[in-house]
Amino acid sequence: MSNKLQPVRGTHDVLPDEFEKFSAIINIARELGALYGFREMATPIFEATEVFSRSMGETSDVVSKEMFTFETRGGESVTLRPEFTAGMARAFISNGMQQHLPLKLFSTGPLFRYERPQKGRQRQFHQVNYEWLGDDSWQADVEIITLAGHLLYYLSGGKGCTLHINTLGDKESREKYRAALVSYLAPFADKLSEDSKRRLNENPLRILDSKDKGDREILINAPVMTDYLSASAKARFNKICSVLQSDGALLFQEIKIDPALVRGLDYYTDTVFEFVANTGELGAQNTVLAGGRYDGLIEQMGGKSTPAIGFAAGVERLLLLMPNKDISIKDLKIGVFPLFEDDMKLAATNYIAALATLLRVRLKSIKDELKTKREFSAEVIWQGKLSKRLERASKSGFTHAIIIGDDEVNSGKFLLKDMASGTQSSIDRDKLLENDNVKKIFGI
Numbered sequence: 001m002s003n004k005l006q007p008v009r010g011t012h013d014v015l016p017d018e019f020e021k022f023s024a025i026i027n028i029a030r031e032l033g034a035l036y037g038f039r040e041m042a043t044p045i046f047e048a049t050e051v052f053s054r055s056m057g058e059t060s061d062v063v064s065k066e067m068f069t070f071e072t073r074g075g076e077s078v079t080l081r082p083e084f085t086a087g088m089a090r091a092f093i094s095n096g097m098q099q100h101l102p103l104k105l106f107s108t109g110p111l112f113r114y115e116r117p118q119k120g121r122q123r124q125f126h127q128v129n130y131e132w133l134g135d136d137s138w139q140a141d142v143e144i145i146t147l148a149g150h151l152l153y154y155l156s157g158g159k160g161c162t163l164h165i166n167t168l169g170d171k172e173s174r175e176k177y178r179a180a181l182v183s184y185l186a187p188f189a190d191k192l193s194e195d196s197k198r199r200l201n202e203n204p205l206r207i208l209d210s211k212d213k214g215d216r217e218i219l220i221n222a223p224v225m226t227d228y229l230s231a232s233a234k235a236r237f238n239k240i241c242s243v244l245q246s247d248g249a250l251l252f253q254e255i256k257i258d259p260a261l262v263r264g265l266d267y268y269t270d271t272v273f274e275f276v277a278n279t280g281e282l283g284a285q286n287t288v289l290a291g292g293r294y295d296g297l298i299e300q301m302g303g304k305s306t307p308a309i310g311f312a313a314g315v316e317r318l319l320l321l322m323p324n325k326d327i328s329i330k331d332l333k334i335g336v337f338p339l340f341e342d343d344m345k346l347a348a349t350n351y352i353a354a355l356a357t358l359l360r361v362r363l364k365s366i367k368d369e370l371k372t373k374r375e376f377s378a379e380v381i382w383q384g385k386l387s388k389r390l391e392r393a394s395k396s397g398f399t400h401a402i403i404i405g406d407d408e409v410n411s412g413k414f415l416l417k418d419m420a421s422g423t424q425s426s427i428d429r430d431k432l433l434e435n436d437n438v439k440k441i442f443g444i
């Protein structure tokens with residue numbers, strides 16, 4: 001029974017301290033997306049299984065080993081979403097969004113993959129995800145990679161990541177390369193790992209990112225994608241890299257052109273990219289963000305041919321990437337501490353409750369007036385030993401403590417302590433009747 005009271009392996013509870021950071025990251029991602037013209041939408045957490053199996057590729061690790069698939073009571077096979085892209089493409093087709101192109105769409109929420117859990121890798125995790133549909137220009141690739149770099153730059157407090165980038169080329173280039181790779185690998189077929197043997201016919205490009213030691217040795221002399229790119233695919237990629245190398249210098253630590261980068265999902269075409277964290281915090285799971293172009297996916301799923309590019313970043317990994325500074329924007333946290341133990345008189349209770357209400361009414365009104373993203377809170381710590389409550393005042397991140405005893409109740413005042421500077425002042429409660437006074441008192 002006791003095991004049942006633990007979260008299931010690969011899942012975890014997000015307690016308030018972590019949640020605050022977690023939601024701050026999501027808000028930053030959402031706001032930054034809006035800055036680049038992305039609008040938020042949501043798709044269901046589960047979809048018909050084929051939405052994922054057809055799009056991501058039957059031989060991809062995600063589809064072949066990692067999906068949470070189950071049968072509903074009605075006998076349909078459904079799958080908890082392992083990513084956003086396929087569901088977004090499905091939604092794009094089902095809702096006739098074709099007529100509103102181009103579209104820039106942002107989504108966030110939980111995803112599920114049955115992977116071996118470790119630091120930065122969970123079975124239930126979260127992403128912030130961006131998809132840009134209907135623009136096949138190379139400039140769109142540059143812009144979305146810049147957005148990705150901007151997000152990581154902001155969250156890591158500087159150039160915390162290296163951009164790895166590659167092109168899978170257009171269809172023609174990929175077919176030529178695929179043929180060359182298969183003819184190179186065929187004589188080694190017996191020596192390849194089991195996964196790679198299976199992929200040799202089904203999806204040979206995926207063998208390139210095999211982690212198996214034997215496979216890696218065989219791959220040393222394998223043909224390189226770059227040599228098989230058509231002139232137009234090559235020119236496209238060169239333009240993208242050249243702009244990123246100059247503009248990206250603002251945002252990325254480094255740009256690595258990595259011909260072995262193929263990504264694990266089948267729908268990618270042309271540009272693929274990943275951002276790898278330079279800090280040691282993330283351990284083996286140091287790819288924080290990944291994406292690429294998928295110009296064939298929507299047509300393959302039954303829609304009209306629509307070019308698209310996108311990326312997603314794992315929120316749990318972004319959390320590890322962030323330096324230990326507090327990015328919480330909860331700037332004003334007021335604690336009201338009645339100096340009474342237990343039996344508080346009715347008059348004192350009234351006084352304190354009215355003061356707290358007054359304060360909250362003012363704070364809400366100031367927040368609306370200033371349209372600020374800062375969070376304001378005022379809470380009364382009613383219960384507990386006085387010494388414990390005051391200890392809490394200094395430990396719980398309150399920016400201000402309001403202290404109220406008999407003297408204050410009798411004189412219509414309150415004692416305000418600024419927690420950062422330690423200064424105290426006695427203030428008339430009636431000052432809380434006006435926004436301007438409240439702004440002055442709390443330095444808003």
Ligand code: HAM
Pocket residue numbers: 082083084085113115120121122123124125126127129130131287288289290291292294309310311312313314315316317
């Ligand atoms: P992905 O590479 O499978 O791509 O995942 C993107 C990011 O999600 C990873 O870089 C990582 O930060 C995070 N992530 C993935 N699996 C886990 C896990 N088990 N635990 C924690 N974090 C994880 C995609 O999902 C594509 N749909 C991205 C995309 C969007 N491509 C085009 N548009």
